[in-house]
Amino acid sequence: MxxxxxxxxxxDFSFLNIFRYITFRTIYGGLTxxxxxxxxxxxxxxxxxxxxIGQIIQTDGPQSHLGKQGTPTMGGILILFSVFLTxxxxxxxxxxxxxxxxxxxxxxxxxxxxxxxxxxxxxxNMGFTAKGKFLIQVLFGLIIGWLIYECPDFNSTLTIPFFKxxxxxxxxxxxxxxxxxxxxxxxxxxxxxxLDGLAIGPYIVASVTYMFFAYVTGHIQIAEYLHVRHxxxxxxxxxxxxxxxxxxxxxxxxxxxxxxxxxxDSGSIPLGGILGTIAVITKQxxxxxxxxxxxxxxxxxxxxQVSYFKLTKGKRIFRMAPLHHHFELKGWHESKVxxxxxxxxxxxxxxxxxxxxxx
Numbered sequence: 616m617x618x619x620x621x622x623x624x625x626x627d628f629s630f631l632n633i634f635r636y637i638t639f640r641t642i643y644g645g646l647t648x649x650x651x652x653x654x655x656x657x658x659x660x661x662x663x664x665x666x667x668i669g670q671i672i673q674t675d676g677p678q679s680h681l682g683k684q685g686t687p688t689m690g691g692i693l694i695l696f697s698v699f700l701t702x703x704x705x706x707x708x709x710x711x712x713x714x715x716x717x718x719x720x721x722x723x724x725x726x727x728x729x730x731x732x733x734x735x736x737x738x739x740n741m742g743f744t745a746k747g748k749f750l751i752q753v754l755f756g757l758i759i760g761w762l763i764y765e766c767p768d769f770n771s772t773l774t775i776p777f778f779k780x781x782x783x784x785x786x787x788x789x790x791x792x793x794x795x796x797x798x799x800x801x802x803x804x805x806x807x808x809x810l811d812g813l814a815i816g817p818y819i820v821a822s823v824t825y826m827f828f829a830y831v832t833g834h835i836q837i838a839e840y841l842h843v844r845h846x847x848x849x850x851x852x853x854x855x856x857x858x859x860x861x862x863x864x865x866x867x868x869x870x871x872x873x874x875x876x877x878x879x880d881s882g883s884i885p886l887g888g889i890l891g892t893i894a895v896i897t898k899q900x901x902x903x904x905x906x907x908x909x910x911x912x913x914x915x916x917x918x919x920q921v922s923y924f925k926l927t928k929g930k931r932i933f934r935m936a937p938l939h940h941h942f943e944l945k946g947w948h949e950s951k952v953x954x955x956x957x958x959x960x961x962x963x964x965x966x967x968x969x970x971x972x973x974x
Contacts, residue, residue: 771786
């Protein structure tokens, strides 16, 4: 690892002292992840095309999407590889939270990869069964929740946005709560990934937002000043947030409309899982509802649509769910839906950052 390899020599070369700063490694981690995606992107797109791993478009969706049939998918492997390699280079691998996040990336990446594999290679239209995928997500979510709960500098209290003196302690029940956050975020990001750049744009915004939260949480003076719960080892998470944002930007280069590649479940499921895990570690679990508000809205639109359809035996609230399809069927051009949803995510991110002072 570059960080551990170079920093010990700071006693001989004072300029190497800069490697111990989280801000420096976060910036260069983001740039490294961006360059890896940018350089490997054309190769991955070409290989996926040669293997005929292309997007399967459902015929009951918007007709404008039929032209996307066959666009290379499973591009999430590019993001995951970039994030993993960059974290190994710039991160502190002796930090237990960094290891938990890398494990989350591997476990949920496994779910996404197998789901895409069943659809693309085995030609099973829907991949995993919904029940099977959910049960595996819950199992992995409980494992991650337990590992976080067992960390020596972690506690089971909740941070309630806007209220500095309200911190209920869940005790052992924090583990299933953490699982709920992780699995819920994983599925919400997965549901949002339906248009060119729609999911990765807000994801970059959320990653940058939690980069600030991680740095504040891990910095004792800033945490005390802002009345934020201090977690000594959590500052290192900012480096991973930086790599997520950088890899997201690199992927967006190819995923922007008209997309040359889609991330597929190989990307959306693990990216959602790691975002939920970051929210848990930084003690900003509930605030994720605001930071990732766009993902929440998209997921709720599906839940509401399905529930209403069953209760009324065939009636619908939205023209189609998730919500982005509803606006497409109302006549919004795909680019307009994407940019307006990005604007919403940026607005929600700014609102969430304001909670650091509004307490």
